[in-house]
Amino acid sequence: MKAEQRVQVRILGAPRPYSYAWYFDPTAGELPLKVGDRVELPPNQVQEEGSSGEVVAVGTGYKGELKSIVRKIEDAYERDDDLWGGFGQGAYS
Template sequence: MKFEQRVQVRILGAQRPYSYSWWFEPAAGVMPLQVGDRVELPPNQVQEEGSSGTVVAVGTSYKGELKSIVRKIEDAYEREDDLWAGFGEGDYV
């Protein structure tokens, strides 16, 4: 079963955090995000290739529709393969 988590993400150079959704499925090993997690964000009208940011809050007061986070960016010590693992994959390639 998938669950939606709503978080606020700080994007480098942005004046304020932006709200996004994260779909996770514990049974498949995809866990909820935590403050401090780095994430890959989908493209938008400003960043045509997408961008990345850091989760600064779990939950948001925004009630509208949200774009979904593409993936959590794993820390180097959590990866077993190379630095670019997962790059060029996913819905926005």
């Protein structure tokens, strides 16, 4: 069961935050977004490859249809794999 959460996202260089939808399944252990989370955004007319931003508010006054957030960008300490695996080892360390 997917739940919809509406958030406002600040995109670097944008004059104001934009509203997006986040769909998550609480029965599968997925979490809602919170202020400060970094997210990947879908492509649009200006940025054909998509962009990223930071959640600055939970909820929005916008009542229309929203584009969906692609994914939450995990911080390095939240990752399952070792982002820096092998750093400081090898022939050049």
